[in-house]
Amino acid sequence: MVLEEQMKNKLALFGGEKAVKSEQGDMFKWPIVTDRHEQSVLRVLRAGQMSGFEVTKEFEKKYAKMLGRKFGLAYNNGTAAILGAMYGLGIGAGDEVISPSLTYWATAAPAYSLGATPVFADVDPDTICIDPKDIEHRITPRTKAVIVVHYAGMPADMDAIMEIADRHNLKILEDCSHAHGALYKGKEIGTFGDAAAFSLMSGKSLAVGEAGILFTDDRKVYERALLFGHYIRHDEITLKELKPFVGLPCGGFKHRMHQLSSAFGLVQLELYPQQMAEIDRAMNYFCDLLDDSAGIRPMRPPKGTKTTKGGWYFPLFKYVTEELEGLSLSKFSEAVTAEGSICNPGCNKPLHLHPLFTTMDVYGHGRPTRIAYLDESRPSEGRDESAKVEQYVESLPVSEGINRRVFGIPWFKHYRPEIIEEHANAYKKVVKNYRALLAEDTEKDGNGSSKAESQIGGYSSFFSSRKNTQ
Ligand SMILES: Cc1ncc(COP(=O)(O)O)c(C=O)c1O
Numbered sequence: 001m002v003l004e005e006q007m008k009n010k011l012a013l014f015g016g017e018k019a020v021k022s023e024q025g026d027m028f029k030w031p032i033v034t035d036r037h038e039q040s041v042l043r044v045l046r047a048g049q050m051s052g053f054e055v056t057k058e059f060e061k062k063y064a065k066m067l068g069r070k071f072g073l074a075y076n077n078g079t080a081a082i083l084g085a086m087y088g089l090g091i092g093a094g095d096e097v098i099s100p101s102l103t104y105w106a107t108a109a110p111a112y113s114l115g116a117t118p119v120f121a122d123v124d125p126d127t128i129c130i131d132p133k134d135i136e137h138r139i140t141p142r143t144k145a146v147i148v149v150h151y152a153g154m155p156a157d158m159d160a161i162m163e164i165a166d167r168h169n170l171k172i173l174e175d176c177s178h179a180h181g182a183l184y185k186g187k188e189i190g191t192f193g194d195a196a197a198f199s200l201m202s203g204k205s206l207a208v209g210e211a212g213i214l215f216t217d218d219r220k221v222y223e224r225a226l227l228f229g230h231y232i233r234h235d236e237i238t239l240k241e242l243k244p245f246v247g248l249p250c251g252g253f254k255h256r257m258h259q260l261s262s263a264f265g266l267v268q269l270e271l272y273p274q275q276m277a278e279i280d281r282a283m284n285y286f287c288d289l290l291d292d293s294a295g296i297r298p299m300r301p302p303k304g305t306k307t308t309k310g311g312w313y314f315p316l317f318k319y320v321t322e323e324l325e326g327l328s329l330s331k332f333s334e335a336v337t338a339e340g341s342i343c344n345p346g347c348n349k350p351l352h353l354h355p356l357f358t359t360m361d362v363y364g365h366g367r368p369t370r371i372a373y374l375d376e377s378r379p380s381e382g383r384d385e386s387a388k389v390e391q392y393v394e395s396l397p398v399s400e401g402i403n404r405r406v407f408g409i410p411w412f413k414h415y416r417p418e419i420i421e422e423h424a425n426a427y428k429k430v431v432k433n434y435r436a437l438l439a440e441d442t443e444k445d446g447n448g449s450s451k452a453e454s455q456i457g458g459y460s461s462f463f464s465s466r467k468n469t470q
Pocket of ligand 1: 077078079080082103104106107149175177178198199200201210211212
């Protein structure tokens with residue numbers, strides 16, 4: 001009996017029994033493909049309509065209605081939807097757009113294609129979305145817009161952000177690629193800004209394939225986006241100032257969504273609310289089980305606020321190394337993984353440190369691209385223009401330290417309490433026995449440092465570098 005107890009407590013990393021023993025089945029399989037999806041896709045395939053747009057228009061209308069926005073415009077990926085939205089909003093040469101540094105590159109990089117410059121702000125340590133307190137002092141006469149990312153499913157602080165935007169007459173573009181169906185104080189994300197863009201690639205909560213979508217209530221934004229990259233639909237353009245240019249895509253881009261994705265998406269839209277409800281129940285159950293564990297903190301909106309995480313894309317926990325005597329995140333993760341659960345240290349690397357956003361001359365302007373279109377007639381008050389390169393290597397402490405402070409947890413797609421409890425037990429067991437790990441933790445007190453950083457998703461998607469969760 002004593003031996004049995006000892007074996008139960010012995011960490012799997014040291015030869016003990018694994019905490020996760022059950023067959024996981026389709027617990028993490030995503031997207032869920034049904035006969036209905038297959039029939040919908042086959043219909044388009046057999047009709048040879050892959051490059052058409054009627055099914056896509058149906059998808060746009062249905063999604064826009066669900067979200068409560070006037071216009072939806074589908075794209076071949078989320079990156080293109082962001083670029084189209086930026087053009088739609090009138091962002092152009094010499095403009096600055098404020099973006100969080102902690103995000104996937106596609107939030108900010110498309111600005112370069114328009115001659116605009118991303119200016120990076122830090123994130124709030126609780127939500128890890130753009131910190132409203134770090135926005136205002138970055139606003140200059142050149143600032144046109146703020147891009148808000150609802151990062152890892154967590155809605156950003158929209159009250160504070162909208163208030164700043166109103167006061168400074170700035171456009172808001174919501175990048176909702178991580179947060180389909182999430183609510184901020186009862187209102188769906190993607191309905192706050194002047195425009196919203198969603199990635200719909202296969203790893204996202206609302207997974208459609210390689211696709212994206214733009215939403216807006218503003219006809220001008222919609223028609224400008226059509227003009228930019230949807231030449232085949234220029235008959236929808238009504239605005240006098242745009243009419244003379246119809247016929248060719250003024251951006252030189254072709255942004256049309258593949259109709260096999262649209263057909264798949266039509267079924268996804270019907271099934272998503274129910275799937276989301278099940279994910280929400282499963283993830284909240286997992287968080288409830290671990291709410292009181294030392295060293296780890298579920299990252300979810302406070303209860304009773306009507307703010308939700310929707311589909312919980314890329315669910316994260318915080319790591320509080322101080323409560324585990326400095327145990328590194330990489331050692332902690334190794335031990336949880338050995339128990340058969342999922343614990344992936346880190347998230348995206350901050351963008352402001354990458355040479356693309358500091359020194360690189362992408363298009364041969366003879367100076368860094370981010371100042372290539374600097375318009376001297378719109379000076380940024382109080383700033384030394386020649387020092388602008390340095391400005392971008394300033395410290396954004398939360399974004400720079402976050403990869404040692406958060407980790408990815410299992411993203412359950414079904415509410416199956418026995419399996420979820422096993423995963424929670426894996427975490428509890430490691431927390432309970434953390435002292436056994438300290439002796440062989442070469443990175444102790446380093447907050448995870450090098451090894452953890454080499455494991456993280458980095459600048460690309462965390463999707464490609466992770467097993468099981470996405
Ligand atoms: C925050 C964010 N924005 C934009 C994108 C770009 O979407 P896509 O991969 O569909 O081009 C992604 C994709 O991972 C993302 O995570």
